[in-house]
Amino acid sequence: MQTREETQPLLSLRDISKRFGGVRAIRHADLELRPGQVHAIVGENGAGKSTLIKILSGAEQLDTGTITLDGEAIGIRTPADAIERGIATVYQESQLFGELTVAENIFIGRELRRGPRVDWAEQNRHVVELLGRLDLPADIATRAVGTLSAAEQQQVSIAKALSRDARVLILDEPSAILTQAEIDVLFRAIRRLTDQDVAIIYISHRLDELFSIADVVTVMRDGRTLGTYDLAEMDVRRIAELMVGGEVLESSRDRRGTRGQPRLSLRGLGSSGRFHDIDLDVAPGEVVVLYGLIGSGVAEIASAVYGVDPITAGELILEGRRVRPRSPRHARSLGINLLPANRKAAGMFSFQPVAFNISVGNLRYFRRLAVWLDRDRERTAARGLIDRLAIKTPDERTHVGNLSGGNAQKVVLARQLVERPPVLVLAEPTQGVDIGAKEEIHRIIAELADAGTAVLVTSSDLGEAIRIADRLVVVREGTVFAEFPPHARQSEVLAAAAGERSGTDGGSAAQGEAPS
CATH class of the missing domain: 3.40.50.300 (P-loop containing nucleotide triphosphate hydrolases)
Incomplete structure (x- = not known):
């Protein structure tokens, strides 16, 4: 047979x-x-x-x-x-x-x-x-x-x-x-x-x-x-x-934890029916990752910080000032940028070229004489970001719809980097991309943090969350359940996401150890 x-x-x-x-x-x-x-x-x-x-x-x-x-x-x-x-x-x-x-x-x-x-x-x-x-x-x-x-x-x-x-x-x-x-x-x-x-x-x-x-x-x-x-x-x-085409390297970024005063703070933040009592700080130069199972409220927290979902309780403090983003446009004006999870529906103009997709949302930066768009500056910025993010495209005039999924996602990320934002929220930054693109995006996140950006990431990829986090915050049933330092054990984080607390005081989960 x-x-x-x-x-x-x-x-x-x-x-x-x-x-x-x-x-x-x-x-x-x-x-x-x-x-x-x-x-x-x-x-x-x-x-x-x-x-x-x-x-x-x-x-x-x-x-x-x-x-x-x-x-x-x-x-x-x-x-x-x-x-x-x-x-x-x-x-x-x-x-x-x-x-x-x-x-x-x-x-x-x-x-x-x-x-x-x-x-x-x-x-x-x-x-x-x-x-x-x-x-x-x-x-x-x-x-x-x-x-x-x-x-x-x-x-x-x-x-x-x-x-x-x-x-x-x-x-x-x-x-x-x-x-x-x-x-x-x-x-x-x-x-x-x-x-x-x-x-x-x-x-x-x-x-x-x-x-x-x-x-x-x-x-x-x-x-x-x-x-x-x-x-x-x-x-x-x-x-x-x-x-x-070569060895896949592990991240070599030095995880030094919180650096100075928080740039973004959430205090008792809530959104009716979505999440509640969120207390969280993100300092300049820090990558804080929110991790949770489906329905935990992680995605909704990111949306509220960016002004997509309403904040109905608590405070959002940016650079020591109480703010309440009313819309994504308002959030950007405050210095908060977002890479949305659903890039195709919420962040991508498939029938427009790469340069347009990078400059849109940054028109004040590319404006000339108050009303005209500086096309030379737009092209120069697009070419620089194409090189920086290793976007595979013939040139900046190619329509985004003609690129592979991962390269199109990197174009949407490039839009957030035209001017280095004080706070960058990345929702599922490597969802649906291959391992090479994932390595590049992780490198960019580390570079942004090292340059002083406060980075808040939501990720359903536990391996990624542990790898890139300076602090990993587990969200369960709409609120913060546990917190881990760099290099937490996957088993401990998963147990916390499923509702198991470590330690005897019923507080946050125990500090993680080196991965097994």
Whole structure:
């Protein structure tokens, strides 16, 4: 009996190349996908993963190379070609209509009919069968998609792909917005599909999770596929080193804790129904990280400091002055800048160039004669920040929507650095970026702190929180629960986030020790 590794490839890509103007996005890439196998693809932002997937899904056409399905060379010119050949893609962002039912979403545009009428009974019967393949309850077939959890909506998207007889399923960052419990549900669904010989391409920046779900991993760098590796013979560090082309270094920043008087202080701060009784100081040159589980109130604290959510109790003290940010614009005028967690929705102008995305929000800095924008100054600042943040873009005139996700995020960060802000709030600063971009963003955070900025970070990535924090504050049920110094133990921080106090006085958690 043949193992999956010994079976003939279901899908093969050979010597694939793709150029966009003067940019070579893909250079002679190779890939083999076998039935019943989860094949991960990893690489830094800009490594070529998205372009390769777009070629497979029909959104882009290759310049050179061959795609083979079942041993036969094929052409994929449109998304319809890909679907017809059994290749379906499920994107990180939902492509479903929240007000329609699950059944209506799955068959939208190709409804099953009996004469001129939609055969609802037959359509629902097919949907129930599809849901059964994913171990989903039959009764959600008639529920509106908008009432489902993020994980359930994702599985509905997978069911929609299966309804078109997909044999190859591409999952693009499927776990990025899911809780751990929802990720477990997703993984069970994936295993059910591989048991049915569906081949899965799994794209993820979360390298640690690959070892729980994938069989092999292909590493991409600079548009090339470096190789495909058995995950049983790899570890996270080795994959990361292949991605970045060298050794991944640990942070060498000297953590000296609080430096001088606080620049930002929260005293009994509260926002009705969101959080309460928050006491917190952030000094110049200090990185304070807020960490908490989903629903802890961490995100809402950052939003209130920036004037997005209302402050209904307590005080916010900036440079010794009591202030109450009424809006993001007002917060910026006070000297508080924010990198929002949802950069695409709240911070990015996809159809505008990099230079515009950096200068917008800083128009006073770039203004000339009170009304005109100094374009030379805008271009110079954009080029300097592109170099400083290692943003991979042909130039400052490129539209942000044409950049990889991580590079687009760095453009939004660059906007906050045009003038060094006294206080910088970073909400999930490395969410959805690869390990190389994460290293660069951590370096920038350290540089800002060392230059005297007071940095307040919210992060759901515990490893990141421990690595960059001068002080790590655990928030639980809307209030400060514990505080840790640099290099706390992950186990202690997680225990505090889950509600366990260390020590005997019932106060803050015990001081952390060196990581185990």
